[in-house]
Amino acid sequence: MADFSSPRRRFIQTLIVAALSGWGLLRFFSAAPAKASLLARIEDQRIPARGALVFRQQRFALIRDQGQVFALSLVCTHLGCTLTVTSRELTCPCHGSRFDQHGQVTRGPADRPLPRLRLEREGEDWLVYG
Numbered sequence: 001m002a003d004f005s006s007p008r009r010r011f012i013q014t015l016i017v018a019a020l021s022g023w024g025l026l027r028f029f030s031a032a033p034a035k036a037s038l039l040a041r042i043e044d045q046r047i048p049a050r051g052a053l054v055f056r057q058q059r060f061a062l063i064r065d066q067g068q069v070f071a072l073s074l075v076c077t078h079l080g081c082t083l084t085v086t087s088r089e090l091t092c093p094c095h096g097s098r099f100d101q102h103g104q105v106t107r108g109p110a111d112r113p114l115p116r117l118r119l120e121r122e123g124e125d126w127l128v129y130g
């Protein structure tokens with residue numbers, strides 16, 4: 001009499017492993033993106049007509065340029081130091097990277113622009129998410 005229990009058992013084990021792996025991959029690829037949290041609510045009138053309103057502790061700046069408002073991260077894209085905002089540019093005190101007011105790199109070693117944070121208008125306020 002032939003012994004079918006071992007191959008059958010292996011087959012069932014293989015099915016279980018495949019099902020669990022598939023479930024894990026499905027969960028990995030269908031994971032919902034992390035929700036951004038509200039960093040600040042700022043009255044529009046606080047943002048200067050030209051220049052930036054800096055939130056150093058939360059590491060972002062609200063910038064108004066040609067009627068547009070955007071929130072720029074102040075986290076250096078090189079190694080994560082907090083940038084200093086001057087009237088002309090954003091500079092990194094750690095290794096000297098520089099960025100223009102739109103976050104584009106003007107001097108390395110950083111090689112990526114600064115990301116913009118999500119910004120929503122609610123009445124007279126701006127809501128900044130990070």
Ligand code: FES
Nearest residue numbers: 076078079092095
């Ligand atoms: S962390 Fe900003 S230049 Fe290195």
